[in-house]
Amino acid sequence: MTERVYLHVGAPKSGTTYLQRVLDANRATLEAAGTLLVGERHLDRIHAAMAVREDPRLAELPESARTAWTRLVRQIDGWKGPSAVLSYELFAVASAEQAARVLKDLAAYDVHVVVSARDLGRSVVSAWQERLKFGLTTPLERWQPKPESAESSEWGWRTLDPSGVAERWGSTLPPDHVHVVTAPRPEAGPSELWRRFADACALDGLDVSLDVSRANESMGVVQAELLRRVNGTLRTQISGSRQRSVWIRDLLAQEVLAPLGSERIGVPEAQAAEAAEVWRRAIERIRSGGYVVHGDLADLEPAASADRLPSQVTEAELTEAAVVCISSLVVTMRDRSAGPTPTLAPAPSPVPPGRRQRVRNLAVRAAGPYNNVRVRQLSRRVDELEREVQQARRLHLRIATLQDLVTELLLDPESQDEGVTGRALRRYRQESL
Structure with missing residues (x-):
């Protein structure tokens, strides 16, 4: 019977995708050691977090999405091993009241909450990029994360500041049941992040494989600025979170633009100063809260950045990036078209075959709602x-x-x-x- 549950509740952009891929890749190893990885699919965890947060978007989803949290609790209840791990970053958005309801649902177990975080200056840039993928047009130099009090903000200080997440989720727990995992500086490598996380979740004695793919979901500074400008037109033509996630985030940002450049984006001076102030308050709150720290709180301090800002990208760079982007999209449309298209000579494709298949899958997903409506009507x-x-x-x-x-x-x-x-x-x- 399950005795202990580890809830990894965020924060986003703190290496959570890497950690979740390691967990998924080693599911069998974990289960053999008596640890359940909660959720058969990542989508189940997404829906469960939405249910916990009472996300209004659930009204547009099937009944199975609205009952996802209940199913995960039942899965934990039915596990015969001693422990379970549940990881999804946007649990971090939950209020203290919502977190308390979750812990009440798990009152039969010894629950530990795990909060991960990274360099807060880099977190601001990552949050801005994520907002770009949903139609944001505000330049980075003029953008600020929403304050911690903004209850529905997924990409503000409410989720990026680990101290606030720890306080909300740990309000009814003993301090030694709240763990803060700091992501190491890039030079330490991803295995160090896993080591710290495994230590927090009592998985450090397992022989797990860390050989998992690390998808490049971040755009370079040129590509990010290009997307910001394109959003000025796209956001009026592509509306709704679902359509923007398929066409802007998945297709344009991650499938086409991200592979075209990886030059890191700098942290503007004003945003770095705000992040430094949040960091100082955060370490005071974490220390006074008595939470268990895995790593070094200094890793969260905004590091000095000499990287270029989006405003420093030249028009020539944007033009070149736009040409390559359009070429990739044209090839994608060609591959989606029915029947062979005669050509005088085979032309090299800027989009690798595997990625073209993923793009086609995205198109099928995007067209799904329209096809489903017609099918339901008929x-x-x-x-x-x-x-x-x-x-x-x-x-x-x-x-x-x-x-x-x-x-x-x-x-x-x-x-x-x-x-x-x-x-x-x-x-x-x-x-x-």
């Missing part, structure tokens, strides 16, 4: 027609029955067969007609 019409046919059949049977009855009633009784029916009809005619 299905409803078929159901209506079937009901009309059934009603017509029942009416015809009634008419035929009545016709037979009328015929028998009007026939000369002498011509009808003797028997129960004949005698009954003769009596009816004598008494009623």
Whole structure:
């Protein structure tokens, strides 16, 4: 029976994708050691976090999404091993009241909350990039994360500041049940991040494979500035979080622009100063809270940056990036078209075959809602027609029955067969007609 549950609640952009991929890749190893990785699919964890946070977007999703948290709790309840790990970064958005309800649902277990964080200056840049992927047009130099009090902000100080997340999620827990994992500086390598996380979740004795792919979801400074400008037009033509996530984030940002450049984006002076102030307050709150720190709180201090800012990108660089981006999109559309297109000579493709397949998959996902609507409309019409046919059949049977009855009633009784029916009809005619 499960005895201990580790809730890794964030924060986003703190190496969570890497950690989750290591967990998923080593699911069998974890289970053999008695540790359940909660959630059969990452989507289950996403929906569970939305349910915990009472996200209004759930109203547009199937019933299975709205009950995802309940299913995860049942999965924990049914586990025969001693521990379970649940990891998803946007649990960090939850309020103290919502977190308390989660901990009440898990009151039968010894619950430990794990909060991960990174260099807060870099966190600001990463948060700005994520907002770009959903149509943001504000330049980095003029953008600021929303304050911790902004309850619905997924990319503000509410999630980026580990002290606030630790306080909300640890409000009903002993301090030694709240763990803060600091992401090491890049030169330490990803294995150090896993070592710290494993120490927080009591997984440090397991022989796990750390050989997992690390998708480059970050754009270079040129590509990010290009997307920001394109968003000025796209955001009016592509609306809704689902459509923006498919077309702007997944297709344009991650599939096309991210592979075209990886030059790091600098941290503007004003944002670095704000991040430094948040860091100073955060370490005071973490220390006074008595939380367990895995790593060094100094790793969260904004490091000096000599990288270029988006405003320093030249028009020539943007033009070149736009040409390559358009070329990639044209190739994508060619590959999606039906039937072969004659060419004089094969041309090299700027988009690798594997990535073209992912782009096609994205197109299928994006078209899904429209196709599903049409299918539902046709299905409803078929159901209506079937009901009309059934009603017509029942009416015809009634008419035929009545016709037979009328015929028998009007026939000369002498011509009808003797028997129960004949005698009954003769009596009816004598008494009623």
